[in-house]
Structures are given as structure tokens and as C-alpha cells.
Amino acid sequence: MGTHNHHHDYNFSEQYTFAGTAKVFSLVAIVLGIAAVAFGMLSSEHIIVERTYANLLLMGYYFTCVCAAGAFFVALQLVTQSAWSAGLIRIPQAMASILPIASLVLLLIVGLGLYTHNLYHHWHAEGLTDPNSPNYDALVAGKAAFLNVPGFLIRQILFMGTYSIFAFILAKLSYNEDLQGGLTSYKKGFKLSAIFLVIFGFTTPIWSFDTIMSLEAHWFSTMFGWYNFAAMWVSGLCVITVILILLKKAGYMAWVNENHLHDLGKLIFGFSIFWTYVWFAQFMLIYYSNIPEETVYFYKRFEPEYKLWFWLSIVINFVAPLLLLVDRDAKRKQNAMLFVAILLLCGHWLDYYIMVMPGTVDTERGFGIIEVGTAIGFCGLFTFLVMTKLSKHALAPKNHPFLDESLHHQI
Amino acid sequence: MSNTKYILGSFADPDEMMDGIDRLQANNISIYDCFTPMPIHGIEAKLGVKPSRLPIAAFCFGGLGLMLGFSLLYFTMSYDWPMNIGGKPSMPLPNFVPVTFEVTILLCALGMVATFFFRNHLFPGRAPRVMDLRATDDRFIIAIDARDNANHELIDNLLKEAGAVEVKYNERKYVSYE
Numbered sequence: 001m002g003t004h005n006h007h008h009d010y011n012f013s014e015q016y017t018f019a020g021t022a023k024v025f026s027l028v029a030i031v032l033g034i035a036a037v038a039f040g041m042l043s044s045e046h047i048i049v050e051r052t053y054a055n056l057l058l059m060g061y062y063f064t065c066v067c068a069a070g071a072f073f074v075a076l077q078l079v080t081q082s083a084w085s086a087g088l089i090r091i092p093q094a095m096a097s098i099l100p101i102a103s104l105v106l107l108l109i110v111g112l113g114l115y116t117h118n119l120y121h122h123w124h125a126e127g128l129t130d131p132n133s134p135n136y137d138a139l140v141a142g143k144a145a146f147l148n149v150p151g152f153l154i155r156q157i158l159f160m161g162t163y164s165i166f167a168f169i170l171a172k173l174s175y176n177e178d179l180q181g182g183l184t185s186y187k188k189g190f191k192l193s194a195i196f197l198v199i200f201g202f203t204t205p206i207w208s209f210d211t212i213m214s215l216e217a218h219w220f221s222t223m224f225g226w227y228n229f230a231a232m233w234v235s236g237l238c239v240i241t242v243i244l245i246l247l248k249k250a251g252y253m254a255w256v257n258e259n260h261l262h263d264l265g266k267l268i269f270g271f272s273i274f275w276t277y278v279w280f281a282q283f284m285l286i287y288y289s290n291i292p293e294e295t296v297y298f299y300k301r302f303e304p305e306y307k308l309w310f311w312l313s314i315v316i317n318f319v320a321p322l323l324l325l326v327d328r329d330a331k332r333k334q335n336a337m338l339f340v341a342i343l344l345l346c347g348h349w350l351d352y353y354i355m356v357m358p359g360t361v362d363t364e365r366g367f368g369i370i371e372v373g374t375a376i377g378f379c380g381l382f383t384f385l386v387m388t389k390l391s392k393h394a395l396a397p398k399n400h401p402f403l404d405e406s407l408h409h410q411i
Numbered sequence: 412m413s414n415t416k417y418i419l420g421s422f423a424d425p426d427e428m429m430d431g432i433d434r435l436q437a438n439n440i441s442i443y444d445c446f447t448p449m450p451i452h453g454i455e456a457k458l459g460v461k462p463s464r465l466p467i468a469a470f471c472f473g474g475l476g477l478m479l480g481f482s483l484l485y486f487t488m489s490y491d492w493p494m495n496i497g498g499k500p501s502m503p504l505p506n507f508v509p510v511t512f513e514v515t516i517l518l519c520a521l522g523m524v525a526t527f528f529f530r531n532h533l534f535p536g537r538a539p540r541v542m543d544l545r546a547t548d549d550r551f552i553i554a555i556d557a558r559d560n561a562n563h564e565l566i567d568n569l570l571k572e573a574g575a576v577e578v579k580y581n582e583r584k585y586v587s588y589e
Contacts, residue, residue, distance in 0.1 A: 280508065290498065290499075328462075408452075410453060
């Protein structure tokens with residue numbers, strides 16, 4: 001029993017053309033990024049090289065996380081059989097499709113960092129696990145059964161490889177659906193997503209323990225995985241929102257309206273609160289129990305070098321979305337949503353910065369050509385890859401079983 | 412002059428009811444309210460129903476909870492019997508967050524439910540006020556104030572043209588007391 005009798009005349013086979021300023025800007029950004037990284041890498045000062053590696057790890061991880069969040073989004077919509085997102089699902093699908101490339105980039109960074117001892121030096125150095133060595137570190141030795149180079153690399157390849165395969169297949173199934181129609185692709189996608197979500201849910205915490213938490217190998221927090229997952233999910237949602245709004249402003253995707261934007265806004269709002277919840281739970285328990293082996297993490301971040309940025313991260317990632325998105329109308333306005341999404345993307349860069357820098361370059365941190373250049377380079381790379389992928393397929397999954405319901409989505 | 416207070420158009424199909432609303436509005440007949448057994452998308456916008464003010468009540472109750480929660484902690488932990496716990500100051504603000512937060516959402520939720528019940532006259536011993544009992548079952552009702560809109564014949568025709576199964580002329584507003 002339908003209550004709507006509108007006749008729509010949307011062109012579902014419309015395709016995005018990736019050309020002009022967008023393409024030029026993304027390529028220029030890649031060149032700028034390469035220049036900044038080369039500038040850092042070729043520096044004669046060791047600390048500058050290390051800082052470049054830290055920035056590459058930060059942005060490589062951010063890049064992979066955003067693409068993985070795209071895959072997670074696609075899988076989540078399939079498993080929950082969501083209809084609202086059907087009209088905009090091509091955006092996260094494009095993000096998921098380039099997860100294999102993002103994973104390779106991160107793997108390269110991590111591998112080079114390990115090989116050159118510029119990353120993970122805390123647990124990967126001569127004699128750390130040898131009781132007779134002057135470098136012997138009992139805490140690292142105790143963790144060596146898990147935290148060793150072969151194990152680390154195998155886990156990186158296994159985790160990111162699995163995510164990449166699932167992400168690629170999930171996007172591929174939807175592209176096939178355009179050509180073949182029917183429910184076969186959807187049903188297959190449903191089953192694969194259910195498997196993917198279980199694997200993803202159990203392994204992303206371990207993946208973040210390895211990639212980020214092990215930078216300070218003495219310290220550990222079981223909440224760190226969820227904290228990273230929340231950051232990944234919020235930033236992934238923000239990227240989807242930014243791409244969607246920019247596409248709409250360029251005249252594409254007429255079938256996506258303020259109701260869909262509202263849902264994205266609610267997710268961003270809700271998961272920013274979730275991020276804060278995990279962040280605060282981790283902080284408060286450590287603050288309250290005051291055990292030296294736990295407080296070491298926050299001690300570093302309470303030094304004058306980081307304290308301001310540490311609190312600024314909370315203001316941007318919690319207070320800003322809380323105040324700016326609490327209003328219903330704000331979540332339905334393109335400009336307000338665009339502003340908050342970009343602000344949160346900067347905020348989560350800062351969040352990752354505070355996760356990575358104290359454990360790598362410590363007091364030698366900086367904010368200059370290397371930081372800005374690496375960030376711009378990865379933004380360009382992401383834009384170029386995702387938009388190229390997006391331009392290869394129609395912007396609507398025209399045979400999606402819930403596409404019609406998505407058009408009538410109203411909240 | 413009849414004693415009719417409300418004219419009720421009873422529809423079996425929501426699309427026909429929506430069509431009825433359009434026809435009445437096109438003839439400048441004001442609609443008192445609509446009653447449906449299920450939510451119908453877009454009906455609020457069509458009838459010009461103002462957004463609910465429940466969030467304002469939620470904010471006020473939440474604010475009250477925040478103050479009460481904080482006062483409780485301040486009084487017990489910092490004012491009445493300050494204790495040294497783990498070398499923390501007697502007013503460790505981060506530790507106040509969870510309890511303050513819990514009291515805030517508790518009062519917010521209870522306050523919202525109470526406000527909702529109060530506004531809708533849903534309290535124990537109160538007979539529910541219903542204009543047409545079948546609106547809770549299988550009929551979609553448009554209610555028109557018969558005194559504000561004098562041309563009853565036109566209303567009757569419009570409702571029937573739109574597909575009303577039945578048009579009632581009620582002399583009482585609510586039928587549920589009977």
C-alpha cells in the first residue's frame with residue numbers, strides 16, 4: 001500500500017565525469033605530496049626523516065581506514081537490508097574498491113618503516129629480547145611472542161588482504177547487479193557481508209594495536225581498538241558526506257535529498273559521541289587508577305608540547321559536532337553538513353596525530369611542510385582514485401532491490 | 412441549525428484520505444485533525460502540524476538532571492566528607508562525568524515520558540479521548556469542525572468524491588466515554 005504517487009524521471013544511468021579542475025587539483029595535490037615527502041626523506045637530519053615516516057604512517061593509516069570504513073558501510077547496509085542508503089551506495093562502493101590500493105600503500109609504509117628502523121623502533125631494535133644485551137627490555141621481551149616482525153607483517157597482510165578481497169567483491173557484486181538485474185547479487189552480497197562484518201569486528205582492534213598502539217609498545221589499552229574503530233567510522237562517514245554534497249552541488253545525484261543527508265548527519269553525530277565515549281572511558285579509567293605503566297601514555301600527551309592539541313582534539317571531535325549537529329535543520333542543510341564533515345576530517349587527522357607523534361618523534365614534533373604536504377598528497381591520491389572509480393559506473397545502482405524505497409525515504 | 416459538532420470522513424485507504432485532504436484544502440475547508448491507525452509519511456507537512464516541542468522539555472529535564480547529578484557528587488565527595496582517593500583532588504572532575512551523565516539522561520528520559528503522558532492525557536484512571544474508535548483499527552479519519560465550516564453539504568460531497576466509506580455527523584467530540 002503506497003502513499004506516494006510521484007512519478008520520478010531520474011536518470012539512473014547518469015555517470016560522473018572526472019575531468020577539469022577536480023582532476024587537475026587532485027593531480028597537483030599528489031605532486032605536492034610527493035615533493036613534501038621527498039623533501040623530508042632526503043633531509044640530512046635523521047629526526048626529519050623519522051618525522052616524514054611518522055606522517056606517512058599517519059596518512060597511510062587514515063587513508064586505509066577511510067576506505068575500510070567504505071567497505072564497512074556497504075556491508076552494514078547489506079546486512080541490515082537498509083533502503084535509505086541505496087541511492088548513495090555508489091560512493092562507499094567506490095571507496096571500498098580502492099581499499100586494495102590503500103592497503104598496499106600502508107603495507108609499503110609500514111614495511112619500509114620497519115626495515116629502516118624509522119617506525120616501531122620501540123619494539124624492533126637490536127637486543128631488546130636478549131636478556132644478556134644492554135638493550136634488554138623486559139616488557140617488550142614479554143610481548144615478543146605476539147609483537148615480532150614476522151608476526152606483525154603476516155597479520156598486516158592477512159587482515160588488510162582479507163578486508164580488501166571482501167571490499168572488492170562487495171563492490172563488484174553491485175556493479176554486476178546493474179548489468180544482470182535480479183536478486184542473485186544482493187543475496188550473495190548479504191551473505192558475504194555477514195561474514196565480513198564478523199571478521200572485521202574481531203580483527204580491526206588487533207590491526208590498530210599493531211599499526212598504531214605498538215608505536216609505544218610498553219603501554220596497552222584494550223579499548224584502543226574500539227577507539228580507533230570509532231575514529232575510522234566517523235571519518236569514513238564524513239568522507240561519504242563530503243563526496244555526496246560536492247556531487248550534488250555539481251548537479252549529480254538528484255535522487256538523493258535532505259532526508260538521506262539527515263540520516264548521514266545522525267550517524268556522524270551519534271558516532272562522534274561514541275568516539276568521545278570510548279576516548280573518555282579510556283582516559284578516565286587510567287586517570288582514576290593512576291598506575292604508572294598506564295599513565296605513561298597520557299603523561300606524554302600532557303606535556304606542554306602536546307597538551308593544547310590534546311584538548312583541541314576533544315573540542316573539534318566532540319564539542320563541535322555536538323553543538324553544530326544537534327539541531328534537526330542543521331543535519332538537512334548541505335552547507336552546514338559540509339562544514340562539519342570537513343571540520344571532523346581535520347579533527348580526526350589531529351586525533352591520529354596525537355596517537356602517532358608522541359610515540360615516534362616525541363618532542364621533535366612539528367607542523368610544517370611535511371605534515372601539510374603529506375596530508376595534501378594523500379587527499380589528492382584518495383580523490384583521484386575514488387573519483388576515477390566513481391566515474392566508471394552509473395551513479396545509481398539501478399537494479400538495487402531497495403532503490404525505489406530509497407527515493408521515497410522521508411524522516 | 413443542527414447540533415453537529417464534528418464531521419468525520421472515514422476512509423478505508425490512506426491514499427484516498429490524502430486525496431480527501433487535498434480536496435478539502437482546495438475548497439478552503441479547515442481540517443481539525445486526522446486519525447490513522449499507522450504513521451503516514453508527509454501528512455504532518457500537508458496538514459501544517461507544527462514540529463513537536465518535546466525536545467525542549469527534554470533539554471530542560473536534562474539540564475535539571477545535570478545540576479542534580481553534579482550537586483549530589485559535589486556535596487558527598489567534595490563538601491560534606493572530602494576524602495583522599497588515589498591522591499586525586501577532592502573535586503576530580505573527570506570522575507564526576509559518568510554519574511552526572513547518568514543522572515542527566517535518567518531525568519531527561521523520565522521527564523520526556525512524563526511530559527508526553529501529560530500532554531496526551533494518558534494517565535491511570537483517565538478515559539482515553541478518541542473521536543472515532545475505528546481509527547485505532549482499520550479506518551483513516553478526517554475530522555472537520557462543523558461550526559467553523561458551514562457548508563456541510565459541500566464537505567459531504569468532497570469526502571465522498573475522495574472515496575470516504577462513511578461520513579459521520581457527531582454531536583459529541585469524543586465517543587470513547589460511552
